[in-house]
Amino acid sequence: LDLVIENGLLVTAASTSRADLGIKDGKIVQIGGELGETRRRIDAAGKYVIPGGVDVHTHLDAPGDGFNTADDFLTGTIAAACGGTTTIVDFCQQRRGQSLQDALADWHRKAEGKAVVDYGFHIIVVDFNPAVEEELLSLPQQGITSFKVFMAYKGAQMVDDRTLVRTLAQARKSGALVMVHAENGDAADFLIEENLKVGNTAPKYHALSRPPRVESEATARAIAMAEIAGAPVYIVHLTCTEALEEILVGRRRGVDVRAETCTHYLYATKEDLAREGFEGAKWVFTPPARSEQDQHALWRALGEGTLQAVSSDHASWSYEKHKTLGRSDFSKIPNGAPGIEERLTMVYQGVNEGRLSINRFVELVATNPARLFGLFPEKGTIAVGSDADIVVWDPDATATIRQADLHHKVDYTLYEGKQVHGLPLTVVRRGEMIVENRHFVGKAGTGNFIKRRPYHRSSL
Amino acid sequence: LDLVIENGLLVTAASTSRADLGIKDGKIVQIGGELGETRRRIDAAGKYVIPGGVDVHTHLDAPGDGFNTADDFLTGTIAAACGGTTTIVDFCQQRRGQSLQDALADWHRKAEGKAVVDYGFHIIVVDFNPAVEEELLSLPQQGITSFKVFMAYKGAQMVDDRTLVRTLAQARKSGALVMVHAENGDAADFLIEENLKVGNTAPKYHALSRPPRVESEATARAIAMAEIAGAPVYIVHLTCTEALEEILVGRRRGVDVRAETCTHYLYATKEDLAREGFEGAKWVFTPPARSEQDQHALWRALGEGTLQAVSSDHASWSYEKHKTLGRSDFSKIPNGAPGIEERLTMVYQGVNEGRLSINRFVELVATNPARLFGLFPEKGTIAVGSDADIVVWDPDATATIRQADLHHKVDYTLYEGKQVHGLPLTVVRRGEMIVENRHFVGKAGTGNFIKRRPYHRSSL
Amino acid sequence: LDLVIENGLLVTAASTSRADLGIKDGKIVQIGGELGETRRRIDAAGKYVIPGGVDVHTHLDAPGDGFNTADDFLTGTIAAACGGTTTIVDFCQQRRGQSLQDALADWHRKAEGKAVVDYGFHIIVVDFNPAVEEELLSLPQQGITSFKVFMAYKGAQMVDDRTLVRTLAQARKSGALVMVHAENGDAADFLIEENLKVGNTAPKYHALSRPPRVESEATARAIAMAEIAGAPVYIVHLTCTEALEEILVGRRRGVDVRAETCTHYLYATKEDLAREGFEGAKWVFTPPARSEQDQHALWRALGEGTLQAVSSDHASWSYEKHKTLGRSDFSKIPNGAPGIEERLTMVYQGVNEGRLSINRFVELVATNPARLFGLFPEKGTIAVGSDADIVVWDPDATATIRQADLHHKVDYTLYEGKQVHGLPLTVVRRGEMIVENRHFVGKAGTGNFIKRRPYHRSSL
Amino acid sequence: LDLVIENGLLVTAASTSRADLGIKDGKIVQIGGELGETRRRIDAAGKYVIPGGVDVHTHLDAPGDGFNTADDFLTGTIAAACGGTTTIVDFCQQRRGQSLQDALADWHRKAEGKAVVDYGFHIIVVDFNPAVEEELLSLPQQGITSFKVFMAYKGAQMVDDRTLVRTLAQARKSGALVMVHAENGDAADFLIEENLKVGNTAPKYHALSRPPRVESEATARAIAMAEIAGAPVYIVHLTCTEALEEILVGRRRGVDVRAETCTHYLYATKEDLAREGFEGAKWVFTPPARSEQDQHALWRALGEGTLQAVSSDHASWSYEKHKTLGRSDFSKIPNGAPGIEERLTMVYQGVNEGRLSINRFVELVATNPARLFGLFPEKGTIAVGSDADIVVWDPDATATIRQADLHHKVDYTLYEGKQVHGLPLTVVRRGEMIVENRHFVGKAGTGNFIKRRPYHRSSL
């Protein structure tokens, strides 16, 4: 054996058991029983041993308006690893006029030699035309089994319903899952203009320009287009009760609709955008943060299975360099916030509060994302034959989250000063320890690109 | 080791892996790796190795109108075992004037020396009074962590909303889960009388006297009472889209509502009650079978997690001796049908048809029932330290279901002549082989009574 | 002509026109044109001329726990008349053991020689048995075309679902409309006991013991029973968004469900029950007052036609003599409040605020109640041939509502100190002036009993 | 007096009374009483006397793809008059590059010297730009108080959500009502292409390319945009339960949403598009006809007030000349069907069948359209001071509808061979008889353009 993790409480989405783990050649080979000789041992006494997190919504080295995100595939995946995530699926974005193949080549270049966790790519369709439409069909066989479209950001990524429905149709034919950023871009633009017109330029007007109705309308429409195309659909970063309601309406109609929320919607409210000075700009992401009631609804939806996953939507715009571009006009603040490192810990607080079982926690941050995006059973669970992506989780560790202690390169965290209970201690990726006692010990470029499997309705 | 199950594909609710299983002292002790010497080996090559089924809705040796069900704890649990079920939770029914303690003593006597699978009891509250109300609080510490009430069968088990809400309140205080038979008894009785009055006496009028509205009204009311009492609630044998809708409405309001369907609702329709001669009487159970659209809705709800479990509601009234009592009046036909043995195989057909993943199948027939009823993680999963309740499942076996081949004592099956693909081959209960190659090889009375854990909202 | 009302603005539910009105023999005989000689003239210049109000929910001379309401048919109908109401339908309540015929005879005696406005009776079914069931069928031909049942007040008026569904069935057969007091009595009793147990005895716990869920559950159930019986149903005193939602759900299913709200739900909130001292007891009525959001929802529902009518539910328990019986236990406070005189003026405020058109106002307080309860077209509108029940309404009059100025006998008003704009000035009943310039000038016993027509789905 | 209509049963939305009617100078001046000398008398014995119909959805002299509709303002309004309609509001459609003022001038020219009934115009916004946006604000003061947008027909009238929300905002500011053709054009185009691609070219694929989901999605979106703009919205030609559901959802959220259906949705089903030969092309209109269940839902919605009006959507494409252009490609069939003359009679059948009261019938075809579109109280009711727009309706007349008997110029009727009971006999417009005993006796160009009043939420 290459590695043994012993004395821990092994937790998967469907089991809780006291057992040692034997790892060889990057795979889990034995659970329980007598473990033979090993080159290395991790003592997990008093700890949980859980599958490595799977984060299917990250934007690393992503292009903004003349600048890129602070985190690239090196700093971003180091942060991921330190937070307990061993696989990410990042968004590869087509440029106008670019083929999807080309866009993917760009992203492969961005990741190679840098990524320290395993990774896959979703493709963002920006410039739809007959060639691109055709090209989509060929992506699943390259392991790209998810397509993303934006219903907002007119003039940039936003597509019309024609592109949406046709992308869904191509996904249906080729076994891909379409992910949708569901906000009505025209409605948001209208409210932005109305606000700017009367001098409402502060960050808080970002939230007021994108109320829940802007999201729920688009959510409903995305689901309707999926129904019409006969395709499954995955709603990213769902934030509010109104949108949850649309998910349920869609399912009642027989549509295969899945949805995630993101960590920050469980903690932030729209009041955060009104923080003193320009501080609120840190909370400028889309859809915006909602109310406390919405937070409760999201937690319940996670507990009951209405939502399938929690992602980070890590989009690391520098506060000092980029967010401040919108000082006199909230619509110029780059949209997005970091969270790739904080995700597991923050969701785990729901276990402490009795909102989630520890098994559901594992399911939401690892198993379900892996299942929905074609990474299971190699990723997302602890089982013989699965990749040895393991987190030793210390349920007793407490900490105050501080920007200084985080590994991302961006210059702030949404959770500054937050007390947490329960932290990732040691992280193993394909049998290799990459985080030891909360210190990164891995090596740049050791993460692998993963060809993902096609989507199937009964993947969960 | 006492037993090794080797070469199989091990499937839990959250993993699919090729690994051998080592069992000792009734527990799973090792998964994968080198398995030491063993007293016995099962070759599961080409087979699935899944957790033993957990059936939380059975009526064994249950009292009817002057007679008992055909199956007692011996024949009933042999049938269960042969169908791949290694744990049941049976309904212990209070008689009028009887204390709950007394009722439980009766049921312990019924099971002892007979049961061949492990078992627990739910308590059916029939005669509610201050003493019984008090008594309820003491049951969870005896391992009875679920209370059942009927909203139908006036003059027999039916309780009014006062009993319902107070039972829910006691459950909240003591950590129990209230199970509800949700049909409006008064509405059903009205329709029965209306039908009988005009000479509609055939079995099919059973279904017409208990339309979906009778069920959905009671479902909504049970959930409303749970909301008012601040308690969780579990709806048994949910059958139709209207009732599913009420489950979703309740969850949106924040109520912790769980629900099962039963095997026969996935296969029977109300047309079955109109079968030639008196044959339809076999399909007289409550709520009655619905439409094909309802079946599709139920399958989808199982796939998406709206429903948490599939139970058998095994109620084995003899067709020849008991069902025929209602030849000239459908309301005299004892309500219920067998299914304890057919459950796993019939639900498994949904895997063949692409409706359920194999993992979800395991979750629905084993893991979730175990979690919701305080049996997890000993029951319902395959993990080191869990009870070695294992089914070797042959995905390639085909059969035609025949009454002659079944092990229950009752004289018919609802699935006569049905072609199935996928069957339980060998069944191990706490390490002991009780079914071998589809033959029962166990011993009466070897099943244990299980004290179950309290219910918690985050149990899933 | 006996009377001419000239120079006014004539307003019906479907017209607004400047025209004089000619009345003869208690009927309207001419609108507009040259009006011949007349014995009397009313100058309505600058005033509206509207149909007399129809209040289909009053409790005059109604029995409580050992005492009757303060208002009998004399004081109550004088108050009605002064408020602009010229027809009431009062609740005749069966005593246990009493036949319905007998109960009606009692009510005829109560009204005769006293009533100053026209009146009809609904029958409240309290003690249901085969004889009563039969008797119901004969009531419509006596002009009693509405039956009332209570789903609350166990041990008093509450009936079970058997009585509810059977009463609905009899209504269907005989052309009657069943009115339902929709609150789950068992749930309310449970919450009352829970509150009293911990010493919550103040009036405000009345509202907390009957939350919206208690009402919406019963509303849903009443509608479900109507669906099962194939009968129409009328929900009295609907108060909240949750119950409104059930109305819409019912209609979507094809049930002919109608509903009213009452004046006080448009003005009171549950905070009124927490007024200083024991003052809150004045607001103890059922269902209790809700929130401001509910008020907005009710106004909208009136404007859009989701609700069909506004009634008073005038139940005049003396504050000093009767309400105070519950000083140390809110559950002993007689439930109900006065409002027969304030109704039109209070609903009219919605016209001032742009919530209702003046036509809709007329429809809600006069036309629709008349149509639904078989009084149309004699009552509820202004048309040639209709009864000359007319109110001259002064849209410019303002007043502060004072108990001292009201004509009811009970000792308080819920609207004390409220500024209003728009008041009834002069009231004509069947051509006879009974209120002149806000003074009652009529004579006891001049009101007629009205045999009402059967209900029909297309009555509106 | 100029005209007296005597001995009839006068029916308005809120009254039914036996009274004679006196008319002078185009206005109703007296109802009931002694009517003085008159120049003309109509004996309406045994007949109903109802307000002239108001049809707020017509396309006369409307441009298609290189040709215009068969009916212009002469033949179209003669047909209207013969059908009992005395006022229409027609759609004036902006051409690309054209100002709204110019478009209106075009429509004034189309109508002048031709129209025989009174008329107003809605403006269809096709080409939205800052100038047009500004121009919208000025239209209400010219009596154009309704703006129309299409969510379908990409490349032709379809607008995006930006135009939709901004048009709504302008309507809010200026007191106009936005009417929406609610179908998702992109989704429809996708399904059309999918059908054509596989050779599905027959008319029935028109219906299959525009399923209810295409309509309900757009309906939901239109309502969402109205919520965001804070404006009221009117959904034209609503056809199905899914869309009805969205209306209710919108109202529950507080949006002021109104909706009409059209005559043909009460009679046609999508099976009509599959009629022999190319006959089905006559039923090619949008949204397409639905199912019988939808028809029932529409009738119920009309009866209960969920829908406010029934319009004709008269769009008279010649079957022989224009519909046949789509013989080999259903998408080339001009969309639309005639119905301006049949409307009242066809809706009246619902009175015969007990679906609608006679008063509701009047409300749906005359009073409500007049109220919502600023024509009330001059139009839509019978009252002193209102325009003398009167129909003498013969409830006993029966007929078989025949193209040969109709007055429109287009070459077919959807109701060929239909037996009807109840017909308009004589029609008076502003006191002038224009139809006598079912014969047109009016004069071209005698219809007046009507400046309409602004919209207000409490207009009903």
Ligand SMILES: [Zn+2]
């Ligand atoms: Zn996004």
Ligand SMILES: [Zn+2]
């Ligand atoms: Zn993102």
Ligand SMILES: [Zn+2]
């Ligand atoms: Zn049952």
Ligand SMILES: [Zn+2]
């Ligand atoms: Zn059962």
Ligand SMILES: [Zn+2]
């Ligand atoms: Zn009441």
Ligand SMILES: [Zn+2]
């Ligand atoms: Zn009352």
Ligand SMILES: [Zn+2]
């Ligand atoms: Zn249209």
Ligand SMILES: [Zn+2]
């Ligand atoms: Zn049109």
